[in-house]
Amino acid sequence: MDSPTTNNHNHIHTHHLNGASTISQPSKKPKLLSSSFITPAEIHEEFSHHDPSVARINNGSFGCCPASVIAAQHRSQLHYLRQPDNFYFNELKKGILQSRTIIKDLVNAKHVDEISIVDNATTAAAIVLQHTAWSFHEGTFQKGDVVLMLHYAYGAVKKSMEAYVTRAGGHVIEVPLPFPVASNEEIVREFRKALERGKSEGKRIRLAVIDHVTSMPCVVIPVKELVQICREEGVEKVFIDAAHSIGCVDVDMEEIGADFYTSNLHKWFFCPPSIAFLYTRKIPKGGSELHHPVVSHEYGNGLAVESAWIGTRDYSAQLVVPAALEFVNRFQGGIEGIKKRNHDAVVEMGEMLAQSWGTHLGSPPDMCGSMIMVGLPTSLGIACDDDALGLRVHLREQFGVEVPIYYRPPRDGEVGCVTGYARISHQVYNKVDDYHKFRDAVNQLVNNEI
């Protein structure tokens, strides 16, 4: 007989199985009876592996994974280790297809072929941009053709642009964005100006890379509107880097209308590290296909199939999407309910902090999802990126608060403005005390300065 998963050798596991012994087909609708919704005590239990001494208000960076999903992952791993050949021949493909199908429904894609599973948004960006580089090399794109991205694009994606686009002869144009930001119109205006710049030399704009939720500083971008503008202005393809989106803002492929869209499930959708999906809108036959850079047996069978086997690895994080969905559906309103409550809470906490410190929010509430930027008191004297990092480390080590800090350089003519912002997140495990702890830590630092 097989050894049970919770045996002496795994005594480090303090996770609970919650009675879910198999990864069965989960129901898509959340439970209707209020008596069967997850309770606060159960939520606490699910995240009891989090360090209790830390006010963890940075779900945005590394996400979180509840005990029941971790347990599902362990079962999957042990199942593989038990007889890997059998797993490879008879179970892996099925499991990945099941995950892809769930994601397809979650994001309203038309065909499961359009959904590939990859490690993370960084990998998805490499896949899209490598394809762009190839188009330059083989002459489909001309040297000097434009690729657009936001100034606040994620650091890794900027490097990917350098490695794949600039290097191949493409011209990268950055769209500057105001921060703090007051409205979608400000973003749309800058975007249109950048498009004009791109077209001004008679070159084609081959690709626009647009964040759905920028990382730092964190703002929800009006992607649907920007995609529409791209179509009107003849931008060939649009790639939405939505690393944070799924589980944090609304994600609807038909509604948004992009050609490529990627989001991490390990940030806001309770999957373990790491798993992301890359949506690629179906193209007419003869169109050029994307490829996974790690070429294996499935090369040429479509990105989704290629990505499902890139050599021997642990695919368990990609196989537990059903368990994550099951977890989410224990909450009232499922993922929609979670999103709404996170949003309301993070706005409330953000306003509480801004009021206590005499500062302001970095964006209006309707331009944020489950994260919001809160200005830090100017007396903290944040004058560069190192100061911001130093404050973050100090908060972690001296106050037990984990929160990323952003340095916002003053613009020309600005004096005495707020130069430091905290990006606070709210996820189901957070408590009001977490933000009070942060509030008090900053107030103490301010008093020390005086």
Added chain:
Amino acid sequence: MPQDDDEDPRNGAVEANDHAHQSPLKKPRLTRPISEPDILQEFSHHQQGFARINNGSFGSCPRSVLSAQNTWHLRFLQQPDEFFFNSLRKGILESRAAVKALINADDVDDVSLVDNATTAAAIVLQQVGRQFADGSFRKNDAVIMFHCAFPAVKKSIGAYIGPAGGSVVEVRLPFPVRSNEEIIAEFKKGLERGKINGGRVRFAMIDHITSMPSVVLPVRELIRVCREEGVDQVFVDGAHSIGSVPVDVKEIDADFYVSNLYKWFFAPPAVAFLHCKNSKGLVDLHHPVVSQEYGKGLALESSWVGNRDYTPQLVVPSILEFVNRFEGGIKGIMKRNHDGVVKMGTMLAESWGTMLGSPPEMCASMIMVGLPSRLCVTSDDDAMSLRTHLRVYHRIEVPTYYQALRNEDRDPKDKDGFITGYVRISRQIYNTDEDYHRLKNAINQILEDGKICSMLPVE
């Protein structure tokens, strides 16, 4: 003296920090080498009552290493930011340093950790492709490889070299193989073919241990031949090597050497090392997943490719602790595996009236054994049916191989006809002789029942 429970890694109380001070070359403790019951316990998560004679495909990982991995994983989940800022980089560097010592590399900068050999191949082949694309390698230049190179790697060559303008020369591996000399002779012929269009052979991809059919190639001699012929870059695909043959990268002297640690070196899925000779001089070698570390050298690029589970890369020190519980450490393990697989291969060949696919000195922990011709393996599908049948009906996992007849003189025969099918048997520390007797009996039973491959039920 029995160890304290706290020190016993099997109880899962493996503190990752303890391994910071372990030297990988520390002599194995002889006072209490691991016992047979201990070994069984370490692999008790393997399917019981199942003859697992295919360590070569997916490898294996003992409980104590899985436990160490779990400790790392939990630390990440507890406070991921702190882990990322304070522990991850250090942990990966320790693993890389352990690998460096293991393979006799000069510089830890030359040692990168990646997921698997398939990923390493993509990295190396992308830079070869770039050299064709930018004109450093000419359109009539060639790359050379063996015809039995791993299929995924062949596809990678097709994806990155072909479109960039390079041509590919395949060297047929004589099989069954009789000596190193015949392999070297075929390889030299291949190099000549590569020069036919007036070009040069720029890049050679050489397996250290081929996958199917499995043979240990004379890599040192082959590389010497490459250097004599002015081949620019040599890449050794040593996917199976570490933990089954000695790997000394200075002595082997390839430009790139990759080996999977999860196959024969007890790592969890999946981690491999890629050694690059003089990596500082390689400005255009990059991990395809570009992240913040882009441009800082492959080792650093590979240590952060976005948020992922890096725990397989962090447990190398724990693996060393595991292998050093065995008499002779990894050397002892390699020798016992080799002797065991040769003994069992010989036993099977004798029982079936067939032969080994290579002389014993051209194999490590795996060996090819001819299947009786009466089984009628006439295609890859037949070989796969036999494999599935053995798994489902006889609880045996062993990969099978079909090789079409070539020319009558060399084609192997048994008393009933030509041999076209083989099994590749592996031997790892959890295997017992019973596993192979079960295989012997299963094949003999099939023959007794008068069945051939195409008749075998697979469900």
